[in-house]
Amino acid sequence: DTGVSQDPRHKITKRGQNVTFRCDPISEHNRLYWYRQTLGQGPEFLTYFQNEAQLEKSRLLSDRFSAERPKGSFSTLEIQRTEQGDSAMYLCASTRGGGTEAFFGQGTRLTVV
């Protein structure tokens, strides 16, 4: 297992378009987290899953954002009708459970033009 992988690494899109990112966690990890990070800031929590159940969503996750984790394996984060303010690094992390160490992917850098 090579760790948490995210795809794509970079995405440039025009304002108004929809984008979807994928995260493949470490296989035995049942928790999966999504974060957003802008330049000079720490990662901001967006949402997390315990297996396939989405347990919490941040207020940052507007109606244009949706995340899924079918079958408790990989997860997708979709942003509809992208805006320039959505430009950021989107990070995914997985853990075996609450309180244990989190392993992060390299992130997907989104640029909305």
Add this chain to the structure above:
Amino acid sequence: DAKTTQPNSMESNEEEPVHLPCNHSTISGTDYIHWYRQLPSQGPEYVIHGLTSNVNNRMASLAIAEDRKSSTLILHRATLRDAAVYYCIRTSYDKVIFGPGTSLSVIP
């Protein structure tokens, strides 16, 4: 709400020890203290975590105050590759929330 406070930035000379402080005065009995670091253009990397006792691993040591209201990450010999943003996080069985962290510069 990160619920921890750290200095914005610190400097260290190469080959010297570095002590990165963190205050978490409202920590509860079930909260762990985690440290992560983030190098430029990379995702955060786990460094160390603990609950009550001091912890050591190949990367660092974690000293936890007896009242658990503060902790210190210790890098025994700073190298240029240790230049990063270091995040102190308190987490129980819930989500991991990051604060702004401490930006560590290492001077050759």
